[in-house]
């Protein structure tokens with residue numbers, strides 16, 4: 001009965017807005033002459049670590065800066081079990097969640113939860129997302145979508161069968177400079193594209209004493225992460241590349257695990273390391289361009305150096321996460337006496353998302369990409385338009401990751 005009630009509620013919301021809640025009138029700053037009817041959408045968060053914080057900030061900030069018919073309400077946050085109830089309660093108090101659950105299965109049964117936001121380690125995404133779809137909830141899921149593409153396909157089928165709105169948090173698409181890169185490519189400014197190059201470099205696992213597994217270092221255990229840098233870091237580069245430059249046809253990859261054994265946090269014993277510490281791959285894109293990707297956690301001096309460069313017939317662009325509010329642009333059609341790399345500061349109101357923020361010249365940062373994805377997700381609920389990246393979009397990235405890992409294991413080119 002509860003299942004049907006929840007399904008009805010979400011279907012109703014998706015069709016014509018929240019029916020069983022009192023609309024509250026709020027004065028909107030941008031359209032101050034017209035009162036906007038705000039409807040609430042209740043969020044249940046699973047996982048209150050790094051991403052739990054970025055998402056909570058996104059839900060909190062989006063209604064202040066973007067006009068939407070819907071306003072997210074931080075309804076419940078879920079602990080792993082009774083054991084971390086206190087930590088979950090402290091998180092709830094800090095961020096303003098109204099309640100705390102200790103079992104995600106109980107939380108998704110609640111009729112007053114509309115959106116479930118999955119911010120847990122990768123091995124939990126599939127079970128949680130499929131259960132949420134069956135309970136008729138809208139789903140926000142962290143990346144990578146799944147442990148592999150077979151599991152990702154099951155997740156896609158579950159959300160499509162249930163007809164629930166879904167999104168995967170490939171947030172870099174919504175950094176204004178990256179969104180502007182997409183605009184420049186779609187306008188044809190680069191012309192035919194020849195090269196796509198991306199790196200994601202970190203250095204936090206160089207020390208052999210860093211343990212694997214457990215709550216803090218689950219990323220170093222393939223049982224909870226699926227893979228190492230491929231699913232963790234390259235997945236971001238691949239999602240951006242598919243979005244900016246289209247389909248990847250085939251890949252040739254090498255991976256390396258530099259430190260072969262580490263103490264496992266769960267057992268206290270040294271065990272073989274099962275993840276890739278570094279991964280490089282070449283690929284062919286469907287548009288005829290060549291791709292070159294590199295990722296490692298052993299690049300001393302780099303904390304989160306995500307960069308890409310795209311070379312086209314007329315122009316090139318490059319972007320660097322450490323300087324995320326700038327987009328570099330070179331246009332060969334400029335007069336030769338002033339031709340050179342332009343360093344465009346993304347802060348004017350005619351640049352993506354920037355009309356919602358401060359005044360020209362003032363930067364925004366990393367956290368704003370999560371605000372943008374909440375705002376766009378709410379807008380897509382309001383308009384009924386598809387949201388991207390959806391589970392189906394994220395499955396394409398998962399397929400590339402699978403092909404990369406297979407290619408490295410078999411030392412052979414692999415079709416995606």
Ligand SMILES: NC(=O)c1ccc[n+]([C@@H]2O[C@H](COP(=O)([O-])OP(=O)(O)OC[C@H]3O[C@@H](n4cnc5c(N)ncnc54)[C@H](O)[C@@H]3O)[C@@H](O)[C@H]2O)c1
Nearest residue numbers: 047048049050051052079080119120121122142143144169
């Ligand atoms: N979009 C991005 O840029 C980005 C960045 C970092 C992480 N991620 C992804 O976000 C997800 C979470 O990563 P993180 O860095 O926030 O990890 P984290 O370790 O900081 O947080 C994980 C959370 O999951 C909770 N959790 C673990 N098992 C649970 C269970 N059985 N039931 C309920 N809660 C459980 C933990 O208590 C913790 O609060 C991963 O899938 C990761 O790949 C994405």
